[in-house]
Amino acid sequence: MEKKRYERPTLRKMNTGLMNKFGTKTENEPVTHIESVSVKGLLKEYGSPLFVISEKQIRRNFQNASRIFKTRYPKVQFAWSYKTNYLDAVCQIFHQEGSWAEVVSGFEYDKAQRNGVPGNQIIFNGPDKTDEQLVTAAKNNSLIHIDHYDELYALIRLSEEHKLRPRVAIRINMDTGIYPKWDRFGFNFENGQAWNALTRILNSPNLDLVGLHCHIGTFMLSPNAYATAARNLCELAWSVKERYGKILQYLDLGGGFPSTNTLKGAYLPGTDTVPSLDQFADAITDVILGYGFSQDELPLLILESGRALIDDAGYLLGTVLATKRLSDGRRATILDFGLNTLFTSLWYEHKVSPAQPMGQQTEEMVLYGPLCMNIDIVRESIVMPLLEKGNQLVVHQVGAYNMTQWMQFITLRPNIVLIDTDNNTHIIRKAETMEYIDSLEEIPQHLK
Amino acid sequence: MKKQIVIAVTALNAIDSPGPGVAVIRAIRDCKDFDVKIIGLSYEALEPGLYMHDLVDKTYQIPYPSGGTDSLYARLLYIHEQEKLDLIIPNFDAELYNFIKLRDKLNELGIRTFLPELNQFEARDKMKLFEFGQKHGFLVPEDKILHELRELKKMEDDLEYPIVVKGKFYDAVIARSYDQAEKAFLKIMAKWGLPIIMQEFIKGTEINIAALGDGEGNAISIIPMRKLYITDKGKAWAGITLEDDKLVELARKFIETTRWRGGCELEVMLTDDGKPYIMEVNPRFPAWIYLTAGAGQNQPASLVKMAMGEKVEPFKTYEVGKIFIRYAWDLITDIKEFQLISGNGEL
């Protein structure tokens, strides 16, 4: 006689007011393959946990975004936001697709150069640029987006000293009706600071004002805010043209477009509520096209989208280390990845799927990471099948920020694998080793 | 023989602060123009309606709205396979977004709905009501949306005390000074999170209007009601139908400008000098909707007819002075029924 399939005995108190379990089936469809590569096979070959990036999905996302903007506006240029994911392999995919590089530090600038991005296709943002980096960027003809007056005056001084004429834009902050207002970066629009800075630049023979930049926030859910931003940039560009006879080459609307991840505290899931990229594109391009620029004066529209192009191309695979019952009766599942690896679990309710077929029974549980820290929680409450030690899981939409903000805390960072367009797998960042960590450390003689 | 219509209805929580479901079902059953089978859709196992077997033929649990449209759709698909639904009437604010999003997919299955468009639904949101009023020429109390306590001081430039401090979803407290406003702000923030809505206080008589629109700008029915007695939660305990052309005209204009499809409730404050302010628009039938049937304009039944493709002429008269008095009733059932609905999700 063939034995029956075993599952753990469960006992559920029928409370009212608790989450009912009907309709959670779709959430718990097993995800056994990424593209056509087996999750089980990936974990066996590359270890657990493991980040997996789909090249196909990145290219799909880029081509889709590109189509959305280019069918609405004649001159569009994307610049890959390095901070979102600066693995060289990932950057190269975007550069192959035609992206420039958008960097926010000397480190990222150097990375873009090493990736072969021509200097005039690097946008240098952020409040932290040393004199040396400014001179390098100016010599390379990069687009320097000035963040504050100190930087503006440093650049005036440096360009005189070094006989340079850097191409510059200023970053502008403004009230677009959303909260929080990002007024710590750039020059303020409403109080006239931005116009004053522009005037100063236009009166400097050594600075070449080529564009305007803004970046109104992150994970923005309001297309209207972009319409306001675009209108304000157009207004400034128009004033520059009227008063100085100078036509600006580009408007850089920054990034901030959301992925369909669900933000913590959101009542409805992101897949249902996040506006489509088409809506953002409509908001931006309608304003610029309708502002009154003649066809040949239309500025280039630059977009620095990061998250929306990479989030759903990234997966984190992992394994259940243990399950236990907490003192209040709740089920707890401990995973081999936590906050150290999946930094974004601080602000998202990440979707987590089992990686193997499971029984119909489900239970509510907490997903904990493996760290010895109380805040190490992947999901505070999730309804999943009866997980056992050794079961494998897939976390979705982890491509943005995790692989740049992760922490090397009490363990080593795992492998990152790319699945290429032919479904071959490649390690694009090796798991860290003790030797790698050690190589940076030195012990003073008296402690040896 | 009349064809049987299978109608699914939500919000069976006929408790002290009731959902409209049971009243909607009762009104539909009152109408003798069709034969119906009523399928209850419940979120919790103790919603009284699902134990009222003379009103509800069968009940299924459905996933909470926060589960999103995919899981709701999967569950509705299962229910549809069992019951062959003709129509769904959702009655909870929090679930409407999902049902509106699923409208076309449900329609493909042959399940009808009679809901407002998403943009109509969103335009009357608490957070956007002032903008809505300005755009369409309705009197709406002025408001400020605050994202942090710091902004409270600045708000004093725009609004005068007393003000109404409101949560994003629920709760409203009247504050007469900065101190009271701060206290209310913190209390509501702790419960419902940010932002907090600060609304101009309008003094007057509160009137509620139940209205039904056909989606083409016609108001099929409009019934104004004044609460005669309220519970400690501010819910109507008893109410009476009123005759006031100005109020009817206001609701007619609302239905016309929004081309509202389905039921809605306008919460109106009528000032002493006779100005009607729209305080809130609920995008569904109110819990006291059975009064419309009692007064001669059965709104739920008319909605069913329109949803099923029948042309319904606007009602011309209703009985003024009809009163509803809500009462509590202890229904007796067995543990087996509770176990079935809570364990199997069906009863």
Add this chain to the structure above:
Amino acid sequence: MRIRKNIAVSDEGFLFNPATGDSFSTNGIGSEIISLLKQDKSTSEIIEEISKNYDVDRLLLERDLEEFTGLLKDYSILE
């Protein structure tokens, strides 16, 4: 380790504790364990019985049984 006498277990896997008014649901394997407990079987007899019919590692079953009976005790279903 005995199931309280007045605990009602239905065929559908529902438990009702008339002393507290609490209801519970359990899965198939839970129902089987409870019915074995009702027959006053010992832990090792239960493990024996279950592993005859199910494809399960004995140590895992022992661990799960330990936890399950712990839960039954917490809810005053087991004396």
